[in-house]
Amino acid sequence: MRRLLPAILIFLAIGPVPGARMRFPVPDESQQARAIAIDFAAQTSGTLRFVRGWHLVSPNSHFGGFSALARMGPGRYQLVGDNGYWVRMDFGGGDRLRAVRIGRIPTPEGRPRRKTMVDTEAMTFDPATGESRVALEGINEVWRFDAALTRVASRNHLPDWPGNRGPEAMAHIAGGRTVIFSEDASDDPRGRQALLFADDPAAPGAKPLRFFYDAEGKGNVSDAAPLPDGRILLVHRKLGFDPFFTTILAIVDPADIRKDAVVRSVPIGRVPRPLADNFEGAAVAIEDGRTRLWLVSDNNFNSWQRSLLLEFDLVGLPPRKTDSKKAAP
Numbered sequence: 136m137r138r139l140l141p142a143i144l145i146f147l148a149i150g151p152v153p154g155a156r157m158r159f160p161v162p163d164e165s166q167q168a169r170a171i172a173i174d175f176a177a178q179t180s181g182t183l184r185f186v187r188g189w190h191l192v193s194p195n196s197h198f199g200g201f202s203a204l205a206r207m208g209p210g211r212y213q214l215v216g217d218n219g220y221w222v223r224m225d226f227g228g229g230d231r232l233r234a235v236r237i238g239r240i241p242t243p244e245g246r247p248r249r250k251t252m253v254d255t256e257a258m259t260f261d262p263a264t265g266e267s268r269v270a271l272e273g274i275n276e277v278w279r280f281d282a283a284l285t286r287v288a289s290r291n292h293l294p295d296w297p298g299n300r301g302p303e304a305m306a307h308i309a310g311g312r313t314v315i316f317s318e319d320a321s322d323d324p325r326g327r328q329a330l331l332f333a334d335d336p337a338a339p340g341a342k343p344l345r346f347f348y349d350a351e352g353k354g355n356v357s358d359a360a361p362l363p364d365g366r367i368l369l370v371h372r373k374l375g376f377d378p379f380f381t382t383i384l385a386i387v388d389p390a391d392i393r394k395d396a397v398v399r400s401v402p403i404g405r406v407p408r409p410l411a412d413n414f415e416g417a418a419v420a421i422e423d424g425r426t427r428l429w430l431v432s433d434n435n436f437n438s439w440q441r442s443l444l445l446e447f448d449l450v451g452l453p454p455r456k457t458d459s460k461k462a463a464p
Contacts (some may be wrong), residue, residue: 168193168224168235175409176423182452183384183404183428188445189230195237199442203269203358204431205260205414208421212444213260214431215240215269221284232443240280241267243287249273251298256415257305258359259313266410268337270302270315274450277302277315279337291336296320296328304359305336306367308389316348323347325397327356331389334362340393347397353432358417362462363426364455365389369400370417382406382414382430388455401453406430412443420431424451 170189178184191198200216207213210226219408220239227450229232242252251273258269265282280286293302296317303318313332321328326349330342348354354373360370372382385400392398406414416431434440 136316143195143201143260158391161307163194164237165194165247166235166237168198168222168232168237170224170230170232172227173443174408174446178407179325181404182450183406184448184450185407185410186427186446187230188410188443189428191224191442191444193237198435199436201431201442202415202433203255203258204313204418204429205267206418206420206429207262209422211333211420212418212429213258213267214430215255215258215267216249217254217256217272218436219248219255238284240278240404241285241287243290253351256301256303256318257315258416259305260306262306268305268307268313268335269406270305270316272301272303272354273298275301277305277337279335289335289339291337291339291341293330293336293343294320294328304356304369306359306361308361308367309365311335314359314388314389314392315343315359316359316369318355318357321347325349331392331397344392344394345463346392346395348387349397349399351399353385353400353402354381357382360417360419360428362386362419362449362452364420364452366455368417368419368428370414371412372415378408380413382411384428390456398441403452405448406445410443410445412441414443414445427451 172190172340176350195222199216202217203215205213214222223236225234237448254273255269256272278290279288300319304316313336316329326347329348330343332343342426354371357372358370360368368385373381387400387404414430418429428447430445432443434442
């Protein structure tokens with residue numbers, strides 16, 4: 136019974152439900168999109184401060200369902216949807232999109248593009264090489280793509296987590312390591328299973344260290360991003376009725392990660408209620424001397440949800456513990 140209410144809410148969120156019209160009934164492959172500025176005042180207090188945001192729209196049938204986000208440079212973003220399609224956008228320094236490219240991720244060895252084969256839920260981007268790594272929930276794998284997103288260069292299998300409760304968040308952290316958080320894998324009282332890779336998680340045969348994450352009521356983890364100070368920002372999605380989605384941001388210190396250890400986080404804020412939506416992608420970078428956070432939402436291709444790209448300042452983050460040590464290898 137513990138999972139009954141969340142299951143009902145998830146079903147309502149992703150549809151189909153009465154009155155929920157699915158977008159784009161006629162296939163459209165056009166390479167177009169618009170960013171409509173959101174009318175919401177910038178915030179000047181708190182740790183999580185809204186700066187600006189956009190409602191992303193496109194006639195392309197595959198535009199949406201965004202579950203992962205990477206910042207490629209100032210005003211440049213890479214988004215990947217759980218339908219196996221990617222979008223690269225360039226704002227050109229303003230509120231209008233200067234360039235848009237929409238494509239689909241390849242599958243290894245020409246495998247069929249079933250939903251489970253391309254259910255991308257998390258992503259990291261390497262600015263030095265242009266390569267991307269994605270975590271796929273349906274098949275519990277991590278793939279490494281070339282810079283053009285045209286070829287699967289390598290892939291690795293993760294633990295056999297349940298189909299819709301597998302890898303949901305991934306972040307590349309200091310020392311070449313990568314952390315991967317499951318959405319809801321394990322009924323273990325210690326928390327949800329998570330993994331720490333000492334090196335490339337997409338390298339064939341790479342073995343991780345397992346630990347547990349106790350969200351302490353914040354909801355399920357929907358994405359992760361490295362902070363400039365070496366800690367990890369976690370995005371949590373909590374389902375309810377008013378609002379339907381509550382997004383809670385928190386920080387985890389990799390120094391707490393040990394084999395089978397229980398790791399907890401420190402909350403730093405919530406997405407403002409008027410902007411509430413199903414946020415599943417996050418990116419963090421220093422821009423104009425400030426620590427900036429970007430969030431993207433998954434509209435599930437439902438007419439009542441939106442693809443939002445929001446920008447925040449992170450101000451006055453809680454300090455690291457003075458006795459923090461390097462995370463376990």
